[in-house]
Amino acid sequence: MPKTKLQEVIFTILMVIVMVYAMVCYNIAFATGGMQNRVFIAALSEMPIMCGIGFILDMLIAGPLAKKCALKIVDPTKDRPNVTILSISVFSILFMCPMMSFAATILLNGGINSEVVATWAELTIKNFPMAFFWQLFVAGPIVRFISGKIFKNSKEKEYVKYILL
Secondary structure, eight states: OOOSHHHHHHHHHHHHHHHHHHHHHHHHHHHHTSOOHHHHHHHHHHHHHHHHHHHHHIIIIIHHHHHHHHHHHOOTTTSOHHHHHHHHHHHHHHHHHHHHHHHHHHHHSOOSSTTHHHHHHHHHHHHHHHHHHHIIIIIHHHHHHHHHHHTTTOOHHHHHHHHHO
16 A cells, blocks of 8 residues: 555556546446447547546545545544555545546536536446446455555555555
8 A cells, every 4th residue: 555655646546547447448338238349449548538537536636535534434543454445445436436427428428518417417326336346346456456566565554654644
């Protein structure tokens, strides 16, 4: 887990790539009637803009808010590190899913028109279960494993100290 700002930036980049790619594939498959091999290639074209938006939103809004909200319900000095990590992850999903769904609504689903709120609500509702389970059971563990290998000296207790700063 990240214990410096640089590690947090790298961790966020990895998480955004894994989450955005999966969510773009999910949305393309949903729109085209199911998963097909071409979905994996088609998703690559949306990656640059959606990853950029995801990184900015996570670093500036969702990440700080998720930590702030999580620290209201968990105590990193008393609770196990996994509880703190899980709490931050859940709040991150709660903030990122609606924001990224709004970005996708504007950029990929017709822009701003008379149906923008309805389209955004529908997309958020459709995306939330996938974002929740993908983040908690796939992306989170994979990215924590990879970042653990990149930053071998980073320990969960040090992560808790970083969160508290």
